[in-house]
Amino acid sequence: MTPTAESPADRLVLEAVGVALSALPANARIAVAFSGGVDSSVLLDAVVRVAGASRCVALHVHHGLSAHADEWLAHCEAFAQERGVEFAAQRVEVPRDAGVSVEAAARDARYRALDAMCAARAVPTLWLAQHADDQAETVLLQLLRGAGLAGLAAMAPEYLPAGASSVRVRPLLHLLRAQLEQYASARNLRWIDDESNADTRYARNALRHEVTPALAVHFPGFRDALARTAAHAASAQRLLDDLARIDLDEAVRDDGRALSHDVLLALDDDRALNLLRYWMRTLGLAAASTARLTDVLRQLREVGEAGEGHSLRIDHAGQALRSYRGLIYWEAGDSSEPADETALAERAVSELAWQGEAIWRLPQWRGTFVFVAVAVAAASDVDSAADGDASGIVDGASDDHDTLPVSVLRRALLSARSRSGGERMRTSAAPGSPSRTLKNLFQERGIPAWKRDVPLLYVGGDLLFVPLLGLNRTALPEQVDAAEPRVRIIWRDDLLIA
Secondary structure (H helix, E strand, O other): OOOOOOOHHHHHHHHHHHHHHHOOOOOOOEEEEOOOOHHHHHHHHHHHHHHOHHHEEEEEEEOOOOOOHHHHHHHHHHHHHHOOOEEEEEEOOOOOOOOOOHHHHHHHHHHHHHHHHHHHHOOOEEEOOOOHHHHHHHHHHHHHOOOOHHHHOOOOOEEOOOOOOOEEEOOOOOOOHHHHHHHHHHOOOOOOOOHHHHOOOOHHHHHHHHHHHHHHHHOOOHHHHHHHHHHHHHHHHHHHHHHHHHHHHHHEEOOOOEEEHHHHHOOOHHHHHHHHHHHHHHOOOOOOOHHHHHHHHHHHHHHOOHHHHOOOEEEEOOEEEEEEOOEEEEEEOOOOOOOOOOOOOOOOOEEEOOOOOOEEEEHHHOEEEEEEEEOHHHHOOOOOOOOOOOOOOOOOOOOHHHEEEHHHHHOOOEEEEOOOOOOEEOOOOOOOOOOEEHHHHHHHOOOOHHHOOOOEEEEOOEEEEEOOOEEOHHHOOOOOOOOOOEEEEEEEEHHHOO
C-alpha cells in the first residue's frame, strides 16, 4: 500500500515507484543502485516506503576515483541500515585505457559490478535513479556526437542488457531533478555531493551547468521534446533491428559466429551496415562508428571473391574482422598478435594421470575430453591398414584409425596445453608420411581461426591428439597387441556434452 504523500513531489515519486513495482511479481526483490547522491537516495527511500525494507537490497560500487570514496561507502551503508535495508558493496578498478574516457570506463566498471552483485543474490531487477534531466542530457550528448538512432534512443525505461541477469528499470525517468530535490528536502534526507559533478571539463557536466539552464529559459519544454525524440528514435531502432534479424537469419553461419561474405555483400550499403551493427551487438562487441563500419564494408567489397579475402584483417576494439573461405568473422587480438601462430589466450597447463577415466573436464577451454572404449574386434585390423590415410578424421568420427591402445594413455602423465606455435603432427597412418604444422592442417581442412583455440593433448612430452585433426601418428607405437583394449578420444564443447 502506498504511504500517504506529504507534498506534490512526494506524491509523484511514490506514484512512479508504485507503477514500477506493480509490474513485478508479488514479493520479488528489488536491487537499487545506490551511489549516495540525491537521486539514488530518493529512489531507495521511496522504494522502502512503498515496497518495504525486506524486499530491497542497496548496491554500492566503490570506484576509488575520489579521495572521499571510503567516506561515501560508510555513508551509504549507514543510510541503508537506518532503513533496515540489506547493503552490499564492491570495489572496482577503473582502467585508464587510451581512447576511452574516465567517465565511460567508470560507467562500464560500475554496471559490471552491479550486474555481478545482482546475479549473486538472484535479484531479478536492478533499479536506477536516472531522471528526465539525465535523459535530456543524454540525447543532447548523442546529438552532438552525431550518434545514430540507437544513441538517440538514449535510456530505456526498462531493458535487459546482453549478458546481464537482471532487468534494469528506471522508475523516475519522467520526473525532473528539481522534483527529486524537493522530495529529498521534504524528507530531510542526507546525501553525497560528488565534487566531480561540478567539473565542466566533463561533457555531461558542461551541458548540465552551462547549456541546459539557457535552454530552459528560451525553450521551457525542451526536456519533454527531447524525451519524445528519444522515444521516436527507440521505435525506429526497433524496426531496424527487426530488419537486421531477418538479414541475420539469411547470412549467419556457425551459430552466429560468422556471416556469409556473399549474403552480406548482396545487400545495399545501408542494409549491410545495419546488419553489421546488429551482429556486433549480438556478439557483445563494442559499437563502431559509422565511418569505421563504412570503411569495413568498403574493404570487404574490394576483396572481390570471398576466397581472396584470406589476408583481410581489420582491427577494432581488441578484435579483428577476418574474411576466410567465404566467411566473415571476429577473432580476439590485434594485428600485432598473429592468431594463426599463437593461442588466443594463455592458459595454465592441466594434467591427468589417466586411470581409465571416461571424461576429463577442462573448464578453462569450455569443453571436455571424452575417452570412449572401443570393442577390440572392431579395432583389431587397425595396424594392418598400413597404407590407409587418417587425414580426414575429425572429432567423433567412427573410423577405427582414430583409436589407440589404452597403454599409450597410461605410459606418462597426460597434459592439456595451449598452442604456442610451430607444433607438428602426422595424421597419416602410411609409413614414412611426413609430419605437418597444425596451422597447415587447419588451413587444409578449412577450419577458421576462431575454432582453432583448442587444447592440445600430450602424453608426456609427445603431442598425442588435437581436436578437429585427430591423433598424431608419431606418438603411437608401431607394434601393438591386437587384443589390447582400445579407446577413441573425442573433444566435446560445453554445449555439446550432456
